[in-house]
Amino acid sequence: MSAHYDAGRDRVIVRLITGVEIGFAPRDAEGLQHATREDLAEIAVEALGLGIRFPRLDADLYVPALLEGVLGSKSWMAARLGAAGACAAARRPRRRGGRPRKTATNAG
Numbered sequence: 001m002s003a004h005y006d007a008g009r010d011r012v013i014v015r016l017i018t019g020v021e022i023g024f025a026p027r028d029a030e031g032l033q034h035a036t037r038e039d040l041a042e043i044a045v046e047a048l049g050l051g052i053r054f055p056r057l058d059a060d061l062y063v064p065a066l067l068e069g070v071l072g073s074k075s076w077m078a079a080r081l082g083a084a085g086a087c088a089a090a091r092r093p094r095r096r097g098g099r100p101r102k103t104a105t106n107a108g
Contacts, residue, residue, distance in 0.1 A: 001049040001063070005040035012040065014052060014063060022066050028080075030072025031059030 003014045011023040012032070026032035026040055032054065039056045046053050046060070053060050061071070070077060 001045050003043045003045055003052045005037070005043065007037050007040075012043070012052075014066060016063075017049070022063075024066070024071060028071050029059075029061060030076045031057055031061075 001014070001016055003012065005011075005026075006013050006023075009023070010025055012026055012029070014022045016022075026035050032040070035054070035057055039054065042054065042056050044053045044055060045051075050063050051060055052063065065071075072080070
């Protein structure tokens with residue numbers, strides 16, 4: 001396994017031994033969102049290929065979680081997804097809520 005930062009595409013690229021590549025924007029990963037190019041240029045593969053480490057940032061990412069699209073801790077991801085959901089909700093047109101209206105029935 002190998003990992004490197006592609007500055008031209010602004011992506012961290014993780015290449016598995018199978019040839020599969022995972023790429024993500026540093027701003028989307030916990031601990032990397034404010035990293036400089038120099039910070040991202042130094043990446044170490046650790047834990048027998050299960051982790052990647054950014055020593056200059058003291059940040060670690062778990063490769064199996066990256067395969068599932070998880071780019072941070074549960075609380076960090078929940079905050080990110082919550083913010084995305086709030087933005088999406090703000091873009092949707094407002095609808096009236098509440099109970100459905102009762103319909104009149106003929107008793108006769």
